[in-house]
Amino acid sequence: MEGNNTQEALTKAAEPETNGSDEESLKRKILVENKKMWVVAGPAIFTRFSTFGINVISQAFVGHIGSTELAAYALVLTLLTRFANGLLLGAASGLETLCGQAYGARQYHMLGIHLQRSWIVLIIMSTSLVPLYIFAAPILRAVGQDEIIAEEAGRIALWFIPVMYSFVVSFSCQMYLQAQSKNMIITYLAVFSLSIHVLLSWFLTVKFHFGVTGAMVSTILAYWIPNIGQLIFVTSGGCPETWAGFSTSAFRDLWPVVKLSVSSGAMLCLELWYNAILILLTGNLENAMVEVDALAICLNINGWEMMISLGFLAAASVRVSNELGKGDSKAAKFSIVNIVLTSMTIGLVLLALFLVFRTRLAYIFTEDHDVAAEVARLSPLLAFSILMNSIQPVLSGVAIGAGWQSVVVYVNLGCYYFIGIPVGVLLGYVMKLHVEGVWIGMLIGTLIQTIMLMIITERTDWEKQVSVARQRLNRWLVDDQPNDRSAESA
Structure with a gap:
């Protein structure tokens, strides 16, 4: 006990006092988050x-x-x-x-x-x-x-x-x-x-x-x-x-749930079908067999990495929704920053790894040298896709946590299907960049979508989102049940 008191006294005496206290508070906050x-x-x-x-x-x-x-x-x-x-x-x-x-x-x-x-x-x-x-x-x-x-x-x-x-x-x-x-x-x-x-x-x-x-x-x-x-x-x-x-x-009160579910389903479907369309577009190019095989390997790797991103999507959704439900807008914003930075750091590490091992990557999946060479050529795009995956799903998780699914549907529709796919067709077919052109075009759509979600998140009045969440909860609240009252007080 005396040792603890001495340590506290030394901490209080440290210069500058305010900065030291703020740093310790920030560290604790980061650890807890x-x-x-x-x-x-x-x-x-x-x-x-x-x-x-x-x-x-x-x-x-x-x-x-x-x-x-x-x-x-x-x-x-x-x-x-x-x-x-x-x-x-x-x-x-x-x-x-x-x-x-x-x-x-x-x-x-x-x-x-x-x-x-x-x-x-x-x-x-x-x-x-x-x-x-x-x-x-x-x-x-x-x-x-x-x-x-x-x-x-x-x-x-x-x-x-x-x-x-x-x-x-x-x-x-x-x-x-x-x-x-x-x-x-x-x-x-x-x-x-x-x-x-x-x-x-x-x-x-x-x-x-x-x-x-x-x-x-x-x-x-x-x-x-x-x-x-x-x-x-x-x-x-x-x-x-x-x-x-x-x-x-x-x-x-099922109808509001149906509307929220349908908008949520549309939001995610637009994202998941984006890669499927990439495969369909590539299948009509010259030398399609090699390019489709190479792209399939890249998307398989990308799919495994996407599982990490979806985990952070879940974390972002839970943390934001929990804090909005509590009424703590500052905690919601802090959790967003923390999750984005953590996920992006992992994405940067994976980007570096795939760029370093780009020439050996394909041989895990194939013995065809032409396919392996094509995978090595596409690896920079794969690496950039992985980096984008480390940011975009987290922002989608923020949108789910805040209940913005209907807004993100329009963002996804515009960025993916009105920008990404047309640009991919232009670069792949008209400019003769083949699979790289299609992929670049679709990455441009993803990049624009990510930027738009970042702008929406940054400009959001989170105090207002707390009020919106409270209104939503009160609108769908039904009478408490006897054993729930004791649970809440526990």
């Missing part, structure tokens, strides 16, 4: 790596079955499931806004009601997408796909219907648990599920030769095992403050 950030970002990054890994493992085992099956699986995964994933993940991000702000405002019982509202909306949206999977074969034939591949894709697409419905539970529970910084359970379940998937895929496809059926059964289980675990955790006492059982209140 980083701890809160990584509690969300760490599990979110690992969980997204795991989910991405499920698709990679499935694709690898299907690839050993046959080239037709591999092409069909990739087609269903890239065109149909990416669309469904983007739409449902975006719609679920509306829950991220509501749960984060409600938790910050200590309206704990509302998180469970918002979760149930999200389930209703997402189930309806998923059911509306089922015909895409049922009629996958004729749809793919209509857009010019090979007859044999389209038929096989039609059979594989039916297996993806349970996968699509798994997104309903997966995305909504993740948003609900992240808002409370209780997402470590998701990490444990993801590790278990990924391990089971590897073993079960090997048994069913290699050992017992069940082919595509075995690979898809394992894939469905890999998606649903974590969901069952999350549901048990949520409903069996893992979230006593925020889950008070099923409530009919979830069926009230």
Whole structure:
């Protein structure tokens, strides 16, 4: 005790007194903020790596079955499931806004009601997408796909219907648990599920030769095992403050939730389909085989790195929504700066690594020297994409946390589809820069979008956003339940 008093006296006597105190306060503030950030970002990054890994493992085992099956699986995964994933993940991000702000405002019982509202909306949206999977074969034939591949894709697409419905539970529970910084359970379940998937895929496809059926059964289980675990955790006492059982209140005031979910879904879909269009544009260039293979390798690497960025997106959304719910605009701004700087630092490190190893990068994925040379040539663009990924998703997370999804829809639409794609077509086809031109054009769209989000974030009146958040929470507030009152006072 005496030692502590002496140290405090020395600290007070230090010159200059105010600066020393301010520095210590800033250090403590940064440490506390980083701890809160990584509690969300760490599990979110690992969980997204795991989910991405499920698709990679499935694709690898299907690839050993046959080239037709591999092409069909990739087609269903890239065109149909990416669309469904983007739409449902975006719609679920509306829950991220509501749960984060409600938790910050200590309206704990509302998180469970918002979760149930999200389930209703997402189930309806998923059911509306089922015909895409049922009629996958004729749809793919209509857009010019090979007859044999389209038929096989039609059979594989039916297996993806349970996968699509798994997104309903997966995305909504993740948003609900992240808002409370209780997402470590998701990490444990993801590790278990990924391990089971590897073993079960090997048994069913290699050992017992069940082919595509075995690979898809394992894939469905890999998606649903974590969901069952999350549901048990949520409903069996893992979230006593925020889950008070099923409530009919979830069926009230659904229309505002639908509007927020639709705008959120549109916002994310516009981003996820941007890279898909890059592949489609490149497929019509000269020497398309080499360029598409090289671009696919680059986008695969970019996809893995994007999992880190999506983790920071989740952290930004949770931190901003929590602080706005609490009514602390300064803390919200501080969390934005901290997350952007942390993510950008990681992006700069990765940029340097990819530039240094650019000539060796492709040989991890291919033995074709022409493809490897093309990847080395595209590596600077890949490195710049990685740097952009370290900033842009964080700003999208800020938008989700603040509830700006409808504004960002227009920003994405203008920057990506009215600027990025036309410039890419101009540079790639008219100026004959081929895949580099297409990619540069689309990076210009991403850069402009990032700059616009930075301007919006910088010029935002965060005190006003606190008021907006409070109005939103009060508008959707339902009567507190008996056990929630004791939870709030705890």
